[in-house]
Amino acid sequence: MKKILLRYRFGLILLGLGSLVAVGGLDSCKVSEKASMKTGAQLWAENCQRCHNTPSPSTFSHEQWETIGMHMQSRALITDAERDKIVAFLSQ
Amino acid sequence: MRNTAFSRKALFLLGGMVLASATLLAQQTVVDSSLLDRVDELERQVAYKKPGEDHFLLAGLATMGFVASRSTNTLNGVSTVSKTNSFPDGDHYEFSPMLLWRHGKKFLMEFEPSFSDNGLGVNWADVSYFAAPGLIIRAGYFVLPYGMYAKRLAAGWIDKLPTDPMGVADMTPTDYGLEVEGGFGFGTMKMNYDLALTNGNQLNPDGTLSSGNLADNNNNKTITGRIGLLPLLNSSLELGVSGMFGKLGNQGTPQQNLMGRSYAFDLNYVKTFNPILVNIKSQYNIQDIDKTSYINPADQSGYTFNNHTTAFFAQASLRPTGLQNWVKNLELAGRYGTFNTPKESLIGSNQDSWGVGLDYWLSWRTVFKVGYESYTGNSTASKPLGAYTGKTTTNSFFVQFAIQL
Numbered sequence: 001m002k003k004i005l006l007r008y009r010f011g012l013i014l015l016g017l018g019s020l021v022a023v024g025g026l027d028s029c030k031v032s033e034k035a036s037m038k039t040g041a042q043l044w045a046e047n048c049q050r051c052h053n054t055p056s057p058s059t060f061s062h063e064q065w066e067t068i069g070m071h072m073q074s075r076a077l078i079t080d081a082e083r084d085k086i087v088a089f090l091s092q
Numbered sequence: 093m094r095n096t097a098f099s100r101k102a103l104f105l106l107g108g109m110v111l112a113s114a115t116l117l118a119q120q121t122v123v124d125s126s127l128l129d130r131v132d133e134l135e136r137q138v139a140y141k142k143p144g145e146d147h148f149l150l151a152g153l154a155t156m157g158f159v160a161s162r163s164t165n166t167l168n169g170v171s172t173v174s175k176t177n178s179f180p181d182g183d184h185y186e187f188s189p190m191l192l193w194r195h196g197k198k199f200l201m202e203f204e205p206s207f208s209d210n211g212l213g214v215n216w217a218d219v220s221y222f223a224a225p226g227l228i229i230r231a232g233y234f235v236l237p238y239g240m241y242a243k244r245l246a247a248g249w250i251d252k253l254p255t256d257p258m259g260v261a262d263m264t265p266t267d268y269g270l271e272v273e274g275g276f277g278f279g280t281m282k283m284n285y286d287l288a289l290t291n292g293n294q295l296n297p298d299g300t301l302s303s304g305n306l307a308d309n310n311n312n313k314t315i316t317g318r319i320g321l322l323p324l325l326n327s328s329l330e331l332g333v334s335g336m337f338g339k340l341g342n343q344g345t346p347q348q349n350l351m352g353r354s355y356a357f358d359l360n361y362v363k364t365f366n367p368i369l370v371n372i373k374s375q376y377n378i379q380d381i382d383k384t385s386y387i388n389p390a391d392q393s394g395y396t397f398n399n400h401t402t403a404f405f406a407q408a409s410l411r412p413t414g415l416q417n418w419v420k421n422l423e424l425a426g427r428y429g430t431f432n433t434p435k436e437s438l439i440g441s442n443q444d445s446w447g448v449g450l451d452y453w454l455s456w457r458t459v460f461k462v463g464y465e466s467y468t469g470n471s472t473a474s475k476p477l478g479a480y481t482g483k484t485t486t487n488s489f490f491v492q493f494a495i496q497l
Contacts, residue, residue, distance in 0.1 A: 032277075032279050035277050035325060046326055049369070050362050051360075052249070056455070056456055066194065068151070070200045070222065071192055074200070074220055077274060077285075077320065079225065079276055079282070081225075
């Protein structure tokens with residue numbers, strides 16, 4: 001048993017961290033007011049540039065931004081609320 | 093007599109008023125009818141152009157350039173120098189249209205064929221279901237959630253330097269399977285998770301791994317996962333830890349229970365210290381494969397080695413985004429990387445490289461790069477097997493253009 005635990009120690013650590021994440025996710029209602037009150041412009045500036053330059057709103061139409069928003073959400077793993085606010089800002 | 097005259101006048105006045113009202117009414121009707129026709133026409137035009145629930149988008153990227161290299165190999169005290177230059181820089185040329193189909197706000201299909209030095213291939217082909225807030229379910233052929241670089245930063249128009257860090261992206265497979273992922277906030281922090289179940293890597297005869305196999309070579313599935321933490325309210329810092337675990341050998345062979353265990357740690361920090369945008373990225377990969385016996389292709393004899401591989405890079409770039417002139421379009425980048433492959437194998441080598449680059453951003457998604465990279469590789473491959481290749485140093489100059497379409 002000890003040997004197995006030792007062999008898979010990193011996997012178990014990952015599993016433990018995953019469980020913490022899952023518990024944290026269930027308690028997502030505890031997002032702070034500061035975080036939930038962020039505007040689309042603020043979220044656009046903070047999240048897009050984590051990987052690339054901040055995109056110009058004039059690049060695409062609203063329909064295109066909706067599609068790109070879904071694509072980018074699956075890469076940057078932003079929340080649904082963040083995606084919707086960023087898309088709304090880019091669609092203006 | 094007077095009454096009769098008055099009555100005639102009143103009748104005349106009344107008749108006049110009725111006639112005038114009728115005329116006005118008729119004119120009003122004409123005006124309204126014209127307006128209604130115009131509104132109908134506009135409604136038809138709007139209806140013709142109204143967006144449906146589905147949407148198709150053709151995007152993509154292109155990367156092309158030039159490289160000139162001078163390489164010196166020293167083996168048994170003898171040095172050999174070679175010079176090459178190629179148009180385009182073959183290792184980094186890529187033309188990849190990306191097709192996105194959106195079905196409402198629940199389904200997204202992604203397909204990215206790619207023409208590169210590997211020929212015509214596919215970067216990913218998958219369907220995502222946005223099941224609930226913080227839960228995306230994906231099936232198909234996709235980049236595994238191992239580290240941060242391959243999935244988020246490898247595109248030419250995103251990468252700050254003309255090259256990829258050695259080994260880092262190569263150790264991240266693209267594979268067939270299922271994936272669940274999502275992000276959520278708690279307090280002032282955010283977390284994200286990404287978990288995949290795929291066919292898994294297969295062990296090659298020389299101890300390296302191959303991936304992206306449509307048919308699984310054994311009955312075991314590989315689990316790959318990454319957890320990311322953004323501890324700061326402004327999302328400027330992300331720390332990630334990843335793991336990948338699965339059997340590698342062919343079913344029914346002595347190697348069928350051979351396990352591969354990989355771990356990756358990544359860091360991403362992006363923050364503006366007015367007027368400079370500071371961008372720091374780093375990733376460390378570790379890959380271990382259970383010890384087994386390999387066959388020497390030269391004489392079919394058996395040999396073994398500790399199949400341990402690591403790759404690392406740290407990169408920083410600075411861009412004066414706060415300035416108001418053309419200088420704000422310049423970005424200076426530097427990177428250090430190492431890639432150590434298994435000692436006493438056919439491919440063993442301790443490699444390191446450093447590179448610098450200057451980018452000029454023509455737009456937020458179009459960049460022109462000039463870069464210089466210095467590489468040193470010290471072979472740690474097996475001398476008895478005749479695989480030892482000595483020391484190699486290569487200095488390369490790059491010019492590259494990259495665009496997202």
